[in-house]
Amino acid sequence: xxxxxxxxxxxxxxxxxxxxxxxxxxxxxxxxxxxxxxxxxxxxxxxxxxxxxxxxxxxxxxxxxxxxxxxxxxxxxxxxxxxxxxxxxxxxxxxxxxxxxxxxxxxxxxxxxxxxxxxxxxxxxxxxxxxxxxxxxxxxxxxxxxxxxxxxxxxxxxxxxxxxxxxxxxxxxxxxxxxxxxxxxxxxxxxxxxxxxxxxxxxxxxxxxxxxxxxxxxxxxx
Numbered sequence: 297x298x299x300x301x302x303x304x305x306x307x308x309x310x311x312x313x314x315x316x317x318x319x320x321x322x323x324x325x326x327x328x329x330x331x332x333x334x335x336x337x338x339x340x341x342x343x344x345x346x347x348x349x350x351x352x353x354x355x356x357x358x359x360x361x362x363x364x365x366x367x368x369x370x371x372x373x374x375x376x377x378x379x380x381x382x383x384x385x386x387x388x389x390x391x392x393x394x395x396x397x398x399x400x401x402x403x404x405x406x407x408x409x410x411x412x413x414x415x416x417x418x419x420x421x422x423x424x425x426x427x428x429x430x431x432x433x434x435x436x437x438x439x440x441x442x443x444x445x446x447x448x449x450x451x452x453x454x455x456x457x458x459x460x461x462x463x464x465x466x467x468x469x470x471x472x473x474x475x476x477x478x479x480x481x482x483x484x485x486x487x488x489x490x491x492x493x494x495x496x497x498x499x500x501x502x503x504x505x506x507x508x509x510x511x512x513x514x515x516x517x518x
Contacts, residue, residue, distance in 0.1 A: 297499065298324040300361045302348075302391060303368030304333045308407055308446075310455040311487025312365050312494055319495050326361070328354075328391075329368070348387045351394045359398040363498035366391065367407045372422035380422060385429045396436045403440040403498045406433055407490070410447035410509060434505060442497050443506045450477055450486045482510035489516050 299316050303309035304327040316325045317337050326341040327333055333342060345354055348368070370383050388406065395402060408430055413423035416431065430443045450473040477484040493515040496502070504511055 297322050297362045298360060299326070299498070300358065300364040300395070301325060301327045302329065302364070302366045303407075304329055304335075305331060306367055306369070307451050307455050308449065308487060308490055309365075309367035311452065312367055312491040314453055314455075315488060315491030315495060316365070321499060322495070326357070328358075349390045351391065355394065355398060358395060361395070361399050361402060363403045363405065363494075364391075364395050364399075365405050365407075365494050365498075369407065372425075377421045377425065381425045381428075384422075384425050385432070388429050389432055392433055392436055392438075396438055400437075401439045403442070403501075404433065404436070404438045405442045405444060405494050405497060406430065408443050408445045410445050412443075412445055414506070430506065440497075440501055441505065442502065444490065444494070444512060445506065445508050446485050446490055446512060447509045448473070448484045449490070450474065450484060452486045452488050455487045482513060485509055485512055489513060492516050 299322055301309065301313055301316065304313045313325065313327065313335065316322050317339055322339065324341060325339050326343065328343045328345055330346055330348065332344055343354055343357055351358060366388060368387065372380050392404060395404065408426050411423050412430060413420065413427040414430065416424050416427045418424055433441050473484065490512065493512045496515045502515060
């Protein structure tokens with residue numbers, strides 16, 4: 297299986313990259329991002345691409361993939377809805393529409409978030425935008441598309457958030473996260489769980505197109 301990964305420098309993306317490189321069924325992992333991930337591996341290929349709204353110049357390098365894991369995102373804190381939508385919806389759909397055209401048999405998996413608003417009309421800005429993004433992705437003619445909605449995430453194996461406030465949060469609550477995961481298994485996932493679940497969904501499919509935390513865990517637990 298050949299995998300395309302967006303957002304490999306973020307916390308979730310780091311975890312997904314690690315699990316993809318470890319998976320014996322994956323022959324190639326190609327990452328696309330604005331900056332280099334700084335990872336070396338025989339199965340890894342990297343494209344540094346500054347304009348994530350336009351892929352015309354690298355289209356020849358985006359075909360021949362079985363799955364795409366889209367882990368790229370930004371915090372909504374202090375950002376106006378128009379700005380947040382330009383990144384969350386605009387960049388995601390620019391990539392997805394290109395990939396759908398180039399890889400008709402692709403499985404596309406998008407990292408959304410717990411509480412996403414599928415109605416697109418709720419009071420919470422980020423949830424509306426995420427909902428609009430999910431709905432647009434589900435309308436594209438991919439072979440399969442899955443929306444992952446993790447809640448609280450425990451970073452493992454050195455994965456770190458690119459957002460300063462999240463890094464502070466994870467630093468403060470690091471000792472508690474393993475305990476919370478045991479106490480509330482359907483509310484807390486690890487970066488390892490998410491990566492493994494994506495690979496399972498890409499290889500074998502799953503009955504739901506929108507997966508909440510408990511659904512993601514169920515994939516990993518079998």
